[in-house]
Amino acid sequence: MGSDIVTIPAIHRSAANPFDLGGKVAIVTGSNTGLGAGMALALAQAGCDIVGVSRADAGDTPARVEATGRRFADVRADLSSTAPVEDIVRAAVEAFGRIDVLVNNAGIIRRQDALEFTEDDWDAVMDLNLKSLFFLAQAAARQFVKQQSGGKIINIASMLSFQGGIRVASYTAAKSGVLGLTRLLANEWAAQRINVNAIAPGYMATANTAALREDAQRNDEILSRIPAGRWGAPDDLAGPVVFLASSASDYIHGHTLAVDGGWLAR
Ligand code: NAD
Numbered sequence: 001m002g003s004d005i006v007t008i009p010a011i012h013r014s015a016a017n018p019f020d021l022g023g024k025v026a027i028v029t030g031s032n033t034g035l036g037a038g039m040a041l042a043l044a045q046a047g048c049d050i051v052g053v054s055r056a057d058a059g060d061t062p063a064r065v066e067a068t069g070r071r072f073a074d075v076r077a078d079l080s081s082t083a084p085v086e087d088i089v090r091a092a093v094e095a096f097g098r099i100d101v102l103v104n105n106a107g108i109i110r111r112q113d114a115l116e117f118t119e120d121d122w123d124a125v126m127d128l129n130l131k132s133l134f135f136l137a138q139a140a141a142r143q144f145v146k147q148q149s150g151g152k153i154i155n156i157a158s159m160l161s162f163q164g165g166i167r168v169a170s171y172t173a174a175k176s177g178v179l180g181l182t183r184l185l186a187n188e189w190a191a192q193r194i195n196v197n198a199i200a201p202g203y204m205a206t207a208n209t210a211a212l213r214e215d216a217q218r219n220d221e222i223l224s225r226i227p228a229g230r231w232g233a234p235d236d237l238a239g240p241v242v243f244l245a246s247s248a249s250d251y252i253h254g255h256t257l258a259v260d261g262g263w264l265a266r
Contacts, residue, residue, distance in 0.1 A: 018248035022047035025096040026245060027088065027140065029079060030106030032059035034206035035156065038234025039103055039241045044070040046242045048101065051092040053077050055106075071096065079106050079132040080124065089139045101152045101245045102140040104133045109171045109208055117169050125170035130177045137185060141194055150193025152245045155182050157200040157256050159263060175200075179256050186254030195253055197244050202260025204232040228261030236261075 026043045030036035031052030040050050041064050049071040052061050058074045065072040073095035077084035092099045107129045110121035137153050144151035159165075160172040161179035178198060185196040203209060203222050212218050213231070223229070240259050243249050258264050 019242055019246045020047055021101075021242065021246055024048045024100040024245070025051065025092060025098055026101035026103060027051040027053065027092050027099055028103040028105060029053040029088075029136065030055075031061050032057060034208060035201060035204060035234050035237055036103070036105040037061045037064070039105060039237055040065060041068070042235075042238035042241055043101065043103070043245060044068040044072075045238075046246070048245070049073070049096050051075055051088075051095060051099070053079070053088055053106065055079070079136070080128050082132055082135040085132065085136045085139045088136065089143050093143065098147055098149070099140060099143055099151065100149065101154070102137065103241065103245075104136060104153065104155045106132070107156060107174075107208070109168060111167045111211065112169075113167055114169050122170045122173075126174050126177075129171065129174035130181070133178060134181060137181075137196070141185070141189055141192075144194050145192060151195075152249075153185065153194065153196045154241060154244045155196070155198040157182070157198040159200060159202055159258075159260060161198070161200050161256060162258075162264060182256055183254040190253045193250075195244070195249060197249070197252055197254065198256040199237060199240050199244065200256050200258045200260065201237060202226065202232050202258065202263040204234065204236070206234065225266060226261045226263055227265060230261065232259065232261055 026048040028036050028040040031040040032054035040052055040061050044050050044065040045068050050065045051073045053075045055078050062072040075088055075091045077088055110125055155178050157178045158175035161175045165172045182196055182198040
């Protein structure tokens with residue numbers, strides 16, 4: 001009896017390895033430290049040249065990227081306003097001729113009881129984590145359209161895209177907004193072969209969570225609720241970011257991928 005199985009060739013994938021990012025150019029904001037540094041390194045190891053956006057010092061990311069054999073363009077920008085977004089894309093194109101990937105990672109958090117929360121703590125977080133994220137995505141997508149190349153936008157969301165949290169009003173508002181915006185932009189741009197997705201890290205050991213880890217009670221509460229039994233590390237985002245930047249994810253649009261040691265499964 002003959003087999004009913006029909007093999008359909010993956011005609012849309014030119015690379016033998018669909019995770020290969022050789023020859024691609026990725027912009028990573030907040031690449032000087034923490035999760036941004038980890039994702040810049042992972043993308044470089046997969047073949048990308050990196051345009052690293054740092055507010056002040058680029059840290060050791062340029063050296064770590066160059067040690068993989070890829071190039072690093074050091075762009076300094078303060079994303080607390082939208083003023084630099086077009087310059088960032090222009091600098092990337094001047095450095096490497098094109099862009100293929102944007103990782104919208106730069107972000108801050110402000111902690112205060114909702115009754116005491118200030119307008120400054122609201123605006124600072126919303127301006128960086130949501131407003132600049134949108135306008136940088138817009139500038140990158142305009143370049144993708146100009147290149148007629150398609151492209152990949154990966155926004156960094158949070159557990160607080162799904163949950164309410166406590167004492168972090170503007171952060172929850174911004175990260176919930178990132179999840180919604182990721183869907184909206186996917187809807188508008190998918191037909192132009194632009195994939196917009198997000199990664200929602202769980203509780204990761206970086207400067208962003210230092211205050212939580214220093215509070216012994218909060219540290220224990222959080223650790224005991226993570227099925228994997230440990231804080232996440234920047235390395236834990238390596239596979240997910242390469243996947244979402246690569247042709248392996250070409251039919252994934254508007255998804256927010258939790259990388260959380262099982263936190264949301266509880
Ligand atoms: P981090 O504090 O180590 O890194 C934040 C990055 O944003 C730094 O590179 C910093 O220079 C940059 N940045 C801050 N203000 C900026 C500005 N005005 N202009 C340009 N860059 C600016 O923290 P992290 O944990 O690596 O955070 C990276 C992203 O991951 C953030 O969006 C954060 O909200 C998100 N996140 C972190 C966790 C976690 O547990 N650490 C969890 C979920 C989401």
